Amino acid sequence: MLRNTPNSRADDFAKAFMDMQLAIARRAISGWVWPWFELFGSSTAPAMRVVDAFLDPILEDALEKVKSTNMSEQHNKDPVVLHDEVLNIMIAGRDTVSTMLHLRPKRLTQIKTAGMLTIAVYFLSQYPNVLRRLREEILETVGQSRRPTYDDIRNLKYLRAVLNETMRLYPAVPWNMRYAVKDTVFPNSDPTEKPLFIPAGSPVSYSVHCMHRRTDYWGPDAEEFDPDRFLDYRVHKYLTPNPFIFLPFNAGPRICLGQQFAYNEMSFFLIRLLQKFETISLETDSQPPDTRPPAHWANCPGRKGVEKFWPKAHLTLYSAGGLWLKMEAKLEE
Template sequence: MLLQLSASLFFLFCLPVLFFFFIASSRANNNKNKLNPASLPKSYPLIGSYLDITANFNRRIQWLSDILKISPSETFTLHRPLGHRTVITGNPAVVQHILKTNFPIYQKGHVFRGALGDILGSGIFNADGDTWKFQRQVASHEFNTKSLRNFIEHVVDAELNDRLIPILATAAAKGQILDLEDILQRFAFDNICKIAFGFDPEYLSPSLEQSKFAQAFEEAIEISSRRLNRAVPLIWQILRLFNLGSEKRLKKAVSEVREFAKNIVREKKRELSEKSCLESVDMLSRFLSSGHSDEEFVADIVISFILAGKDTTSAALTWFFWLLWKNPKEEEEIVKEIRETSEAPAYDEVKEMVYTQAALSESMRLYPPVPLDTKEAVGDDVLPDGTVVKKGMRVTYHVYAMGRLEKLWGGDWEEYKPERWLERNERREEKKWRFVNRDSYSFPVFQAGPRICLGKEMAYLQMKRVVAGVLRRFRVVPTIAEGVEPEFISFLTSKMKGGFPVRIQERDA
């Protein structure tokens, strides 16, 4: 009775606030086509820049990118309702400051953990401090040279030759249209489950049937991402309190995802208890053998690595194949490289694919798999450009915008040019291309500093192996109408709105 009374009083107190923001949202939506995306957002007392934030909610990646381009030092402060502020930056010096120099001050924080906690729990992408350090230390064993070679020559190659290539060949023979984004997500999902958990979900199958887990995972990530980006968190918090709307759907989706993850954990525990010595030790086995066998915690770890393995490489490859179709000369150069290296073993082949690595890097510059990343200040600070950060403020580095800054990439930043990442090796007689990395603070696609992505090399190797396997035999032809650009959207990771419909054509020998 007391709980019901408290909930009712809370609701009555919040009702006027919700009504106010509802009216403001309606006005923002009515005026959204009148706003100039290349102007700094206006801020008002109490509501901050709520009108502009709401009007641009569905294109916030592009909107914030446009603002950074006209901001002094590529940094500005976005005023949210009720006095909350977020610093948005595309300045490499600021990125280095928050990801390395003052790393202890900038953490995931309570806002991030609160919005994503239901789906990610205490997994590595939602953790700070000792919890994060422990997970990173255990996971790091999966990324040595021996593990990477095994991943490419056994896991990826099997998935490529036994599942992906036959599906593409069938589609080519029958003239079918495939959603390549979905295909690549299935491919990556099978791979991460096999290498990290020793479990094969067989999601990439000829039937391409949707699983309950996959549907629930997509919905949970989307709703959680919208939570994080809402101008007024109070709205989703009230919906969760009363189990209404999107929060009701999220609860159901999370339950499905967590049960799937727990089943993987239970099966691995059973396997470990029945066998005194395993033929191979995967990441999940290491976690369970480390003394941290709590089912909920290990399920958090499983879900985080599914997110990392399933959605990032598939997003990168989706936009890569789109850009190749628009740039046939670059595709010819990649095919040439594939044919020159095809006699080498799989692992050695992908290591030698320098031009392809440059082409993938250039694609991720324009369409990063994770376009934004946010930290929360646990103490007061001053950024290198003079911006003052107070404890509790969020600082977001805008990876998508950074790939579009003329200051970083020159006046031809709009062009797709893999050569940006290459130079001729003059010391060798054949004068082959040599890949030249950009510093990770100008190109933070894989983060930087202590939290730099452990799977960076694994991701490149997997993507290059897919590119070699597909382009050696097929052409990927989008069915999107000529002159129409796919819409870049993001729910933690980037996607093409509506998927990526393509036809597969056999390549002439």
């Protein structure tokens, strides 16, 4: 990772894009009252001016090029629709495993793995036994240089367990929301009480992050990073009887259409990485000071007290300040 010197237009765009997502996330957290916090100005307007100033000339240039081809009638030429769809793709593809977004009536699903791979590699730097076991599985199955096939990926059971455990503790979309399409009820956690009535159109928020760490769902070691929980008796004790406790791709009829593609993409990256590198260590001293976990976190229970990176989220999860690592390749014999 290289530090940028004076900001370029691309740097300004990237920062504004981040600011825009943070503002949107704050609106979602605030619920229906968010307009009251913006009576004197839109919280997204300053960032959107920078985003539009960068994006619109690119779109205009692309439209001009399309006009000069004999395929111009086959392309959408509405600059507003193109603007929204490009931003949609960028938001969905920035650092999520899978995010479904809505702009106008069209739903786009984009797959990207940078956020989850960042955290997976972080865990490998913190758990050398997991790294060693995973690398051994990869080298035994794929070898040190061969390109992995889909069959290889399917046979790498421990690799899938490492990815699942990463997404369990740090799901790419830490919280989400659904709207009731009709009047319905939720069962009450207290069986002596009446069910909870949910009117049609009501938003229902839920935290995937919290669900994935509940000890009643995952056992007393729910805060621990242990890929074997997806391979041993705990699968049948916790996950098989209640598959909806694991929601990195959501579940049911709205489950992510690109789930398998995301698994293949993440698997391919880690296979190629570990074919080359034998050790991974975290370079905490290189991390920008203002993006390191606060010192008082050391006294907190659970993962917060042991984590050496600062997880943050707007629409999706990311590592504040990136992740600074040192990797060593095995010398050729």
